[in-house]
Amino acid sequence: MKTNKKKQWRLLSEHFLQLKNIHLRKLFLENPGRAEQMTLHGAGLFLDYSKNRIVDKTVSLLLDLAREADLEAEIEHMFSGKRINQTEDRSVLHVVLRNPTGTSHFVDGVDLMLEVNAVLHKMEHMARKISSGQWLGYTGKPIKNIVNIGIGGSDLGPAMVYEALKAYSNRGLNFRFISNIDATHLTEQLMNLEADETLFLIASKTFTTQETMTNAASAREWLLKRLKNESAIEHHFIAISTNEEKVTEFGIAPENRLTLWDWVGGRYSLTSAIGFSLMIALGVENFHLLRKGFHSMDQHFQKVPLSENMPVILGLLGVWYNNFFNAQTYAVLPYDQYLSRFPAYLQQSDMESNGKCIDRDGYPVAYQTGPIVWGEPGTNGQHAFYQLIHQGTKLVPCDFIGFAKSINPTGDHHDILMANFVAQQEALAFGKEPQDLKTENIPAGLIPFRTFEGNCPSNCIMAEKLTPESLGSLISLYEHKIFVQGIIWNIFSFDQWGVELGKQLVKRILPELKGTLPISATHDASTRNLLNYLLKHR
Numbered sequence: 001m002k003t004n005k006k007k008q009w010r011l012l013s014e015h016f017l018q019l020k021n022i023h024l025r026k027l028f029l030e031n032p033g034r035a036e037q038m039t040l041h042g043a044g045l046f047l048d049y050s051k052n053r054i055v056d057k058t059v060s061l062l063l064d065l066a067r068e069a070d071l072e073a074e075i076e077h078m079f080s081g082k083r084i085n086q087t088e089d090r091s092v093l094h095v096v097l098r099n100p101t102g103t104s105h106f107v108d109g110v111d112l113m114l115e116v117n118a119v120l121h122k123m124e125h126m127a128r129k130i131s132s133g134q135w136l137g138y139t140g141k142p143i144k145n146i147v148n149i150g151i152g153g154s155d156l157g158p159a160m161v162y163e164a165l166k167a168y169s170n171r172g173l174n175f176r177f178i179s180n181i182d183a184t185h186l187t188e189q190l191m192n193l194e195a196d197e198t199l200f201l202i203a204s205k206t207f208t209t210q211e212t213m214t215n216a217a218s219a220r221e222w223l224l225k226r227l228k229n230e231s232a233i234e235h236h237f238i239a240i241s242t243n244e245e246k247v248t249e250f251g252i253a254p255e256n257r258l259t260l261w262d263w264v265g266g267r268y269s270l271t272s273a274i275g276f277s278l279m280i281a282l283g284v285e286n287f288h289l290l291r292k293g294f295h296s297m298d299q300h301f302q303k304v305p306l307s308e309n310m311p312v313i314l315g316l317l318g319v320w321y322n323n324f325f326n327a328q329t330y331a332v333l334p335y336d337q338y339l340s341r342f343p344a345y346l347q348q349s350d351m352e353s354n355g356k357c358i359d360r361d362g363y364p365v366a367y368q369t370g371p372i373v374w375g376e377p378g379t380n381g382q383h384a385f386y387q388l389i390h391q392g393t394k395l396v397p398c399d400f401i402g403f404a405k406s407i408n409p410t411g412d413h414h415d416i417l418m419a420n421f422v423a424q425q426e427a428l429a430f431g432k433e434p435q436d437l438k439t440e441n442i443p444a445g446l447i448p449f450r451t452f453e454g455n456c457p458s459n460c461i462m463a464e465k466l467t468p469e470s471l472g473s474l475i476s477l478y479e480h481k482i483f484v485q486g487i488i489w490n491i492f493s494f495d496q497w498g499v500e501l502g503k504q505l506v507k508r509i510l511p512e513l514k515g516t517l518p519i520s521a522t523h524d525a526s527t528r529n530l531l532n533y534l535l536k537h538r
């Protein structure tokens with residue numbers, strides 16, 4: 001049955017009509033205990049969701065919607081390894097990657113942890129050898145530069161976490177991330193690196209992705225041009241992939257290969273060997289603390305009742321705005337410069353997972369699915385796009401993310417940062433009314449322009465400090481929130497046929513652009529026009 005035809009959906013639509021114009025000012029005035037009642041704790045994180053346009057009844061109706069969608073059973077299906085990624089006929093078991101080492105996780109009688117632990121062990125051995133200077137380059141020098149080559153899920157997670165946890169990283173090593181097929185990325189990232197001190201990590205689950213394989217081939221050429229001997233490859237290349245055959249074809253020996261499994265989705269793979277660059281950068285212990293953080297939130301998601309379950313509450317609130325208020329987007333606003341890549345990372349995990357228009361029964365959906373995710377760190381965003389959130393015509397629900405302690409305490413910087421963090425959430429919710437402006441003697445003609453309606457919803461997510469552990473919990477929180485929404489919208493969150501399309505389309509156009517095939521008459525007139533321009537002006 002279609003999601004929006006279900007009983008709870010109908011009840012929520014009716015409830016929405018009663019609630020849509022109620023102001024947060026009124027809700028807070030009526031219930032002094034609201035903030036306390038709408039605060040959750042779990043896996044080292046704090047979530048205050050009281051500044052949402054909801055009452056107790058909204059939460060209970062949303063929870064009923066989740067029950068109607070059988071959310072609890074669906075969570076169990078994921079954890080137990082059921083093939084919930086049906087269009088690719090795969091299990092979805094990234095949660096296993098974060099299980100504590102030494103435990104077991106049986107799926108169909110097989111203990112997946114045995115394999116996970118074996119790869120972790122190999123990663124640890126290699127990472128320690130690299131960071132201690134014992135991994136030697138072809139000329140006998142220790143490695144100084146680590147270059148991760150990957151794209152999408154094989155880049156965004158490691159690159160984001162590297163930035164986020166730079167303060168915990170080995171500053172004696174340089175880390176670079178190359179993803180784009182634009183040679184500018186490769187050229188700029190390899191600039192000033194000495195080949196005999198550089199180690200390439202080719203991160204590609206399939207080892208067939210055109211961008212990664214082209215960048216890897218160019219990196220190989222770059223290295224060989226400088227070191228002039230094929231046998232240098234074994235000192236300077238590590239492959240992270242499921243595709244043994246292609247790795248061997250590339251010339252990387254089995255001892256330099258780290259494997260993963262088809263039950264790990266690309267955008268959910270950062271705690272697999274895809275995150276090897278992070279283990280080198282952060283050290284083995286910190287990598288395990290990151291996994292521990294993920295695992296705590298996984299446990300919270302699996303075990304805590306729906307009404308106190310942070311990913312469930314966040315997911316349901318997202319549905320409330322997306323499907324009833326018709327909000328098209330939501331903003332993720334970390335008040336921490338280290339999290340500058342976090343919104344970009346979430347864009348992939350959320351939009352690639354829930355940007356779907358066909359339901360799990362194969363029919364077009366008759367309701368909105370995944371929102372547009374965007375954001376920038378505060379306070380920068382305040383001097384850029386917050387104006388639209390405060391006084392524009394669109395409803396933009398926001399997630400504010402902040403930390404009580406600074407990693408770089410300097411004067412009163414952190415107090416100013418966090419004062420802004422709190423003030424923005426207060427202003428968005430409660431606004432500024434004409435009578436306040438009058439008492440401030442604002443000229444009458446300016447009052448409409450300086451009035452803030454408020455009633456903009458936000459969630460506040462905090463932790464004591466940005467650490468490998470708290471970051472792991474935070475990422476896992478969003479992963480599971482996305483899962484919850486996929487269940488409510490009755491879509492498959494773990495495939496990505498839109499990405500596959502891009503991979504196929506380019507194969508047709510490339511020979512025409514290279515001039516090895518004539519431009520096909522079957523293209524539309526505009527496509528032919530673009531190709532003709534490029535061929536003429538190349």
Ligand code: G6Q
Nearest residue numbers: 152153154204205206209266267
């Ligand atoms: C992620 C997607 C996609 C994928 C890249 C890279 O969930 O599947 O972003 O990660 O296309 O794929 P490879 O790791 O196979 O190169």
